[in-house]
Amino acid sequence: xxxxxxxxxxxxxxxxxxxxxxxxxxxxxxxxxxxxxxxxxxxxxxxxxxxxxxxxxxxxxxxxxxxxxxxxxxxxxxxxxxxxxxxxxxxxxxxxxxxxxxxxxxxxxxxxxxxxxxxxxxxxxxxxxxxxxxxxxxxxxxxxxxxxxxxxxxxxxxxxxxxxxx
Amino acid sequence: xxxxxxxxxxxxxxxxxxxxxxxxxxxxxxxxxxxxxxxxxxxxxxxxxxxxxx
Numbered sequence: 001x002x003x004x005x006x007x008x009x010x011x012x013x014x015x016x017x018x019x020x021x022x023x024x025x026x027x028x029x030x031x032x033x034x035x036x037x038x039x040x041x042x043x044x045x046x047x048x049x050x051x052x053x054x055x056x057x058x059x060x061x062x063x064x065x066x067x068x069x070x071x072x073x074x075x076x077x078x079x080x081x082x083x084x085x086x087x088x089x090x091x092x093x094x095x096x097x098x099x100x101x102x103x104x105x106x107x108x109x110x111x112x113x114x115x116x117x118x119x120x121x122x123x124x125x126x127x128x129x130x131x132x133x134x135x136x137x138x139x140x141x142x143x144x145x146x147x148x149x150x151x152x153x154x155x156x157x158x159x160x161x162x163x164x165x166x
Numbered sequence: 167x168x169x170x171x172x173x174x175x176x177x178x179x180x181x182x183x184x185x186x187x188x189x190x191x192x193x194x195x196x197x198x199x200x201x202x203x204x205x206x207x208x209x210x211x212x213x214x215x216x217x218x219x220x
Contacts (some may be wrong), residue, residue: 040195043168045185048201049195068195094182112186140192144182146168 029162075132
């Protein structure tokens with residue numbers, strides 16, 4: 001009898017190389033993209049968590065839209081990106097916008113930019129290891145202005161995907 | 167008056183740079199408002215609740 005099927009359990013792990021993959025084969029680890037639905041007012045010089053109740057996609061239901069945090073269920077290395085767009089009528093004497101991606105409450109990616117004149121966008125990205133159980137990611141923004149507002153409608157975004165399993 | 171405003175009223179010598187380096191004000195968008203997440207200023211003591219609300 002001709003062998004027509006091979007159970008994957010019979011294949012050695014080391015034999016599953018990239019070269020064996022078809023061009024349309026990609027990893028299917030967790031990935032998400034979330035965004036705000038309303039503007040978020042920032043107090044001056046105060047790191048404020050960005051509220052992200054809307055999901056463009058969330059392939060493994062790992063993004064907690066209620067608490068605006070990403071807690072992936074698969075251990076590995078994730079590429080994470082936070083985009084913040086803000087506007088303010090005035091930015092103070094030392095204008096700045098800071099976007100912060102945080103892992104378990106600590107900064108892992110920070111970008112500081114100077115607004116000019118009223119509107120500014122900034123991104124912070126990083127490759128970060130997540131343990132697949134308790135580690136989580138959040139997005140924060142801080143601005144020098146007392147009247148700056150984080151924009152919505154596609155101008156602010158938080159996303160991540162599994163780049164390499166552990 | 168925001169927490170930042172109250173702190174600046176107490177310590178007008180603080181600069182914006184201080185709020186990037188040694189002091190961190192934070193708001194977790196959980197309805198609890200702004201709070202001092204970190205105070206490591208080398209000379210100025212962390213203000214008390216009485217000072218902030220006085």
